[in-house]
Amino acid sequence: MTLTLLTTPFVTSVGAATSYKDKQQQNEQKQSKQKEALDENKQQLSKAQEKVYAIDQQINGLTLQVVENEQKIDQNERQLTKLKQKITALQKKIKKQEKMLGDRLAVRQAKSDKDPLLEAVFGAEDIGDMISRFNAFNTIAESDASLLKDYETSKQELAEAKQELEDTRTALIHDRKVLKKKQHELNAEKDKRTALLKRLKKQKRSIESNILSLKEAAAQLKAQEAAAKAAALAAKKQAAAQSAQPASISKASTKVISNATGKFIKPANGSISQGMGAASGNNGYAYHNGTDFAGPVNSAIVASAAGTVIQASSGGPYGNHVYIAHNIGGKTYTTVYAHMNALTVKQGQQVKQGQQIGKLGSTGNSTGPHLHFEIHEGGYQYNANGRTNELNPESFF
Ligand SMILES: [Zn+2]
Structure with a gap:
């Protein structure tokens, strides 16, 4: 995996709804500044x-x-x-x-x-x-x-x-x-x-690309906020149901609780071809921030945990990729699934753990069919040279 898609860090706590608002406000301010820059650029362009x-x-x-x-x-x-x-x-x-x-x-x-x-x-x-x-x-x-x-x-x-x-x-x-x-x-x-x-x-391209990045970041913030709210609501309902009828749904609630303790499942069936950690740098990164699963093209890729799809896009270094925001035990996590051959979910969609989200492939910066999988504690962050907020997926399976 290589380039960064977004550098804006997301908040890690569900409770801090104001933090989302702060981030959104900051993002809006940045966007309006970029728009001013674009206006100025337009004037310069017309003069030129x-x-x-x-x-x-x-x-x-x-x-x-x-x-x-x-x-x-x-x-x-x-x-x-x-x-x-x-x-x-x-x-x-x-x-x-x-x-x-x-x-x-x-x-x-x-x-x-x-x-x-x-x-x-x-x-x-x-x-x-x-x-x-x-x-x-x-x-x-x-x-x-x-x-x-x-x-x-x-x-x-x-x-x-x-x-x-x-x-x-x-x-x-x-x-x-x-x-x-x-x-x-x-x-x-x-x-x-x-x-x-x-x-x-x-100059124009640079400003437009800045604005696009900020808009993407804003959309992700919004989706993540919605996901956090939905998860909190679901947890509340679960707690209420559990206290009302503990005996009859104990099995189901155990499953939910086991999800909520922070367990992630393997998103693909193949063998692990590259683990998280220092990398050669030959592919443009000196740190591999996730786990690669080698496997046959079009084999199923599933959600590692229940959550909300906050991004389902094609193109860029990740190729066809999905970001899912999770709320587990009161904490936000983001999982990333990259290089897929096809996607079977859309942005904003709620997914269950184990639900198929796409098919294994080799799109984007990929040298062969594999799934590149990341788990972030909080929002998506990226650094080509070292760990930011990634967790080692292998520690969960
Ligand atoms: Zn990888």
Whole structure:
């Protein structure tokens, strides 16, 4: 057996009805405090939700910017391709123009061999130098002038295209930097949002679980109080009947008295597979607070003593389990039956000693079919590391 279900101790004396009231009042106060905490949490949650909303807006804005940036980068990349094609075309055109100019000059050279001006021109180092010499001497024919003008325009266009290519590349690098930064910002905002929501949900769950535990404790207190009252009333009736007709019901009353002296019977038929006491700690507890009975699945589990079922639930470390409150000899006891395959009683039900309450199983934290059985002097208490108010069941059978 492992985790605690409830830590609120129950009163041990039947007579102290006011103690139940005190406990109930304390429980109610605790519940109202938890409800206040829940209200506060709700307010914080709504504030945080506004913050989440603002973050979402931020995320939306950033997402748009990222998309725009990606589009801009695409555009620039297409522009780069176009410019490269344009530059290649211009370079081809210029080469052709240079060839034509070269041919034209060769013709001129042949015509006027001794022209000193042309000689000066042909002494030029390259085509560009040659053009500037032509222009300087202003001696070329009209058709040659237009050829030269086209050539200059092509050169100018090439220079412009190269500059544009350079500018586009610079813009592209800048846009990529901006994109990276925006994506980083976007991820940071997303992380912030996730962390905020996680924190709030955790806080809410913790408060809700506190309230649930307190409600369970309240229900058990109520059931235990009712069980104690019913037992006291039954004992009174028994005493009255006994004094009125001692001879005729002596046998029956003996049985009741033997119950009232604190006797518990074995709740299952199987053999004892683990007794109460120190445990290895391998299963999450260093102290085994009851007795385990190994046995076949679905074999009968019976009430160890007469009492009131104060809990009949499924789930949790105990699996399908039953708590029964007993009033024996003026004292309250609580017995626990865990890991059952099925339950045959309901909360609030009165049970007799030996009456079936369920079927043996292996639900909850259990490694094989067995009944885990506890006897508490008073209400249910739990400590994984040592004894609280458990009695050793084996001392009764
Ligand atoms: Zn056990």
